[in-house]
Amino acid sequence: MMSGRKCSSPITTLAATDHKNVPPGGGGLFSVPVEGGDSFSALQAKATAFGVSPSEGGLTLPSWVLEEKEAARIAHRRRLLQERAARIHQPRATSIAVDVAGLKQQVEERRRQQEDDARTHEHFARLAATQDRAALLLQHKEVKDREAKGEELVRFWREEQRPERRREYDLNSHQHITSALYHLTFDGEDEGMRERLKAQKEQTRTWLQQQQQEQRRRHLQERERDRLEELESLGACERARQLAEAEELCRRAEQLAIRKYNQALSRAKESIEAAQREADLKTEQQELRKAVMGSFLTEDPTVARSALGPHRVITDRWKGMSPEQKKEIEAVRAQQVAERKHREEQEAREASRWEDLVARADRTALLATHTEHITRRNLEEQVKVENQRLAMDQRTQQERLNHLLTTNVPTDHFYDKFGKHPR
Known part of the structure; x- marks a missing residue:
């Protein structure tokens, strides 16, 4: 009933968590360490020690396996990109085109x-x-x-502004003493008038x-x-x-x-x-x-032999493989395919067993959780009954104190004798 759904129990969390986050030697049911070097038999022994028996079934792989696959995929993608960049930026395959007409036009425009x-x-x-x-x-x-x-x-x-033409020149000049103009004479006595006028x-x-x-x-x-x-x-x-x-x-x-x-x-x-x-x-x-006269275009496979060993070739002179080499490669490839298939089957069996182990641990955890819930509910019922009994005893004690031991209860008239105001 519960094997076909995903549960968020501690066992599922353990399966999806990296084994580095689990403290070594931790106690309890859910502290099973998962290491890359442990075999399935060791994991089965640990699960049996904790009371979990493996069975057929399956969920998902651990997170550290998924992380390793993701890292391998990223490394492969990075290697492909680097090879592509090397092919693109190869100097022999790179050619730069120059627009001569455009350059001449730019030179003419600049001139x-x-x-x-x-x-x-x-x-x-x-x-x-x-x-x-x-x-x-x-x-x-x-x-x-x-x-x-x-x-x-x-x-x-x-x-035009000579000194002798000024109005005060006669007053400032000393020639009037000897000038004929200022002689004291009368009419009829000017004997030198003709010479004076002529002058x-x-x-x-x-x-x-x-x-x-x-x-x-x-x-x-x-x-x-x-x-x-x-x-x-x-x-x-x-x-x-x-x-x-x-x-x-x-x-x-x-x-x-x-x-x-x-x-x-x-x-x-x-x-x-x-x-x-x-x-x-x-x-x-x-x-x-x-290139035409040399050994580059010939069909001689000996030109591709490397001096570093018989298993190595010179890549720029490689002319292909012989039939014996092809058969050997096919045999090795078939052997690798068989080994890979056997390894994948073994990994599938181990994954199935591991998933069954995880499923059983999940069911065990659910059972423990259900048992703990029932125990906690019974304990809460007992605490509730005990609290009700204590409350009833306390009420009985209070009533006994109020009715049996205290007989003279003060009234409002008793308190009125002391006044209602502080002053």
């Missing part, structure tokens, strides 16, 4: 990008040089204008001539200054033009030199690549000749 950057940089440099020259010309013109304004102001002070007119004409000469000299100076400024501006423009032409010539010479250098590098690279291709072609032809 065009560099030329565009160079043109942009050159345009910016020319624009910066032009703006610098314009700024210098504007600064020079501003300096010249400031100097001309200073000279004009000095000339205006010298010609005044002469002086006025002289002043006018001086002013005209100064004005003509000023115009000449202004014209000369304008001419010099124009010459300086033309010279600056000519120098800027010459500088721009020199920069253009330098840039062209530099581009020509770079182009020639790149062409020389390209020719050198092409010659190196041609030499490398010719060397590779010669190497391939030589290898092909050696």
